[in-house]
């Protein structure tokens with residue numbers, strides 16, 4: 001008998017538990033000669049990781065995970081969501097073709113100021129030529145792909161905890177409007193710049209008031225129905241690990 005894909009991959013959650021998911025965070029997929037902030041991973045490694053993840057886990061769009069949490073619906077036994085931060089051009093020229101080849105959905109959190117090709121974020125000033133941001137035209141084309149979701153990441157990538165509420169709301173809401181105009185789609189997911197606890201605790205109200213349904217941090221952790229706070233969803237980072245090590249790391253994070 002041929003077992004249906006969903007059953008084989010654990011949607012029925014054979015142990016009877018409520019399931020869980022891990023949200024992965026990436027920044028760049030590129031062969032780079034210099035990477036002082038360790039943001040990039042080689043395309044070959046990214047492809048190997050995704051191929052292994054599709055075999056081992058149940059990949060799903062972050063939007064679907066959020067919808068299931070909102071409805072208090074069952075989660076997969078080993079759910080996995082792929083996200084990218086900052087809006088680098090290689091996300092769309094290099095990572096997206098690999099995501100498509102593996103059938104893996106991706107959510108891309110794009111800061112607004114970088115859509116101006118000359119703009120550089122704070123960590124890029126030391127070597128501006130190392131970094132290329134996506135442009136609005138590429139972003140609009142990518143957003144039409146059903147595997148792609150575009151999410152917000154503020155305009156200028158500030159430490160939100162250092163801003164007052166009014167400034168936070170401006171950064172967050174202006175970016176959301178801009179991305180909605182470019183993509184023609186509602187933007188419902190947000191990633192906190194830097195994503196540290198002081199940043200998201202200080203700005204989650206502004207994120208909610210800007211109209212976002214859910215937001216991700218850079219605090220490590222497992223997403224379960226019991227623990228999930230939709231405005232503080234944790235993420236894991238496996239970007240430099242060989243595929244086997246990444247699978248072992250995630251299995252451990254899932255609880256074995």
Ligand SMILES: [Zn+2]
Pocket residue numbers: 085086153157192193194
């Ligand atoms: Zn960022």
